[in-house]
Amino acid sequence: MSGKSAGRAFIGSFTSAGGLGITAVAVDRETGDLTVLGSTDAVADPSYLVSGLGPGGAVLYAVSETSEGAAAAFDVSEDVPRLLGDPQSVRGDGPTHLTLAAGHVVTANYGSGSVTVLPVLADGSLAAAASVVQHEGGGPDASRQEAPHAHEVLADPSGQWLLSVDLGTDSVRVCAVEAATGDLRVHGETKLSPGTGPRHLAFHPAGRFAYVVGELEPTLTVCAWDAAAGVLEPVTVAAVLPENVIAGEQGRSYPSEVVVSHDGRFLWVANRGHDSISVLTLDETGEKAALAATVGCGGHWPRDLALDPSGQWLYAANERSGNVTWFAVDAATGMPSPAGSLDLPAPSCVAFA
Template sequence: MGDIPAGRAFIGSFTSAGGRGIIAASVDGETGGLTETGASDAVADPSYLALAAGPGGPVLYAASERAEGAVAAFAVDGPAPRPIGARVPVCGEGPTHLALASGHLVTANYGSGSVSVLPLGANGEPVAVSGVLQHEGSGPHPDRQRGPHAHQVMADPSGRWVLAVDLGTDRVRICALDPGVGELALHGETRLRPGTGPRHLAFHPAGSHAYVLNELEPTLAVCRWDADSGVLEALGEAPLLPDGVTGPVYPSEVVVSHDGRFLWAANRGHDSIAVLALDETRERAELVTTVPCGGHWPRDLALDPTGRRLYAANERSGDVTWFDIDPQSGVPHRAGSLAAPAASCVVFA
């Protein structure tokens, strides 16, 4: 397997809104600063990226958030991403997220409310869809929850399960992936408070808990995770904004610190990053403060591999801003930014 080179970052950006597709950047090890090295617009509207070691070197995967959803693979051994093979339809609409699971690429298709599975070819490239799991149901929100909207998909830390977060039905679905046939089977589901619109989740480093970010209400659902039984149990909620904040706010992403002490969430509309402290039980999250995201409409957050810096992809201001994290308080302090029109996400080697 080819190793993933250190000191690189890859930024997705929406081409339909003036973005450049996938931007590659070098990362300064001392300052965390990003410097663009090249870009590729070979895939339209890359909403999310994932990086993995491939047979001949590292492979970057991109989800194309279009009505006819697709995925594409890129080699990243040069200054700009280079396509590997052709884009492959996912048999779903508007994929917003993708992940690697059991040697397959899995996508969350927001528009069609489904999850697709694609095997990988000899060079790590995705090939034709082997299975599609269609979600069912709705929620109380009159516009956003008329039907299912799978927004995120990921493998749990044990690698045994695939979890799909569905904004349209207020549920997290737990599935088993059969690598032999490339199909998902529904194992169970967790129903969250109606109308909250769960968007993304992040696991605690210990693997025992997960934190589900709600988009339709600025709250975080704290959950206990049992990998042996594949059961996600909702325990309670924590606010992502101080009392008295008004106006529409749409949280977008959640990440947990490498030491499991802190959690950060991006708030679109409020244009802030919420800082929450996790107690020793991992079952209580308390809002510490919020800080400006450094731009407008933070769509994604990511930690660098060291866990010392936090990066925000600010979609509408067109930048990726990075922050130094205070190790004692968990509070991020702005350190710089890189222009990236219509930024959708950022991932690190």
């Protein structure tokens, strides 16, 4: 692997299931191949990662998806990620996702149904939580929606707003983060179809539409996004699996992640249970999505999908089979073709530097 063609990525995993914690890998941009550089288990169950802030951008942030709930920063300037400062409590249970917004790290805490804002210090490490917003409500699925379950937080393309996706309340909250204080304010809440269990969302590159994938029902809700007003409005719903799968003839499936191509023509959804990647086409505006095909994910229980910065390679973290697979993306059709696999126990996400 030449230095010119090498990038870097980080793979989170569940240490409670035998995972290595955070694994740094070199990425061959020409072939998609991954080569392990080093790992750290300095925090338990770092199930989701994001890179970005800090000196030179060489800082990685991770949740610790435990009942105590924490977030941590890592210096990734060398091959082995190194804990930077102390892990900080999120004052919530089971954080599953985090993002960067207004100079802060923000976590979605699934167990407690809350969102936490932590300031980022000058060296990239984290300070104690500045604010916590508790979601309220529930949904019709008594076993999964008995209470709020914040599953994802994501900054919108304008950088003005933070969107919090809650599986338990069938809704997406639009929030604002005060950069100076870290205060989080709920601006509005968009209700989605009852029982869909929204898990994650992704924005169209033009920024006018957002796509929310349901975990409890294999659907994709296309929403219009007004960044000026901070308003998210459902427009259409598309299936992400064939009808016989949705009807339960092949066993229940639980979609996990949604990714949009850089050119806004295609969208991919990972499906746990069906163990597939759905390929959906988007119209010129991004308003209409249609299922085109499904392909095998190359493993079992794909918890995460990630597109590399070039848009050529799509990666799936297959949690229960213990491997990360990658696919070459056909630029004309959006179809992913298997290109390789790396064995790693209990992988949960892939984040690019």
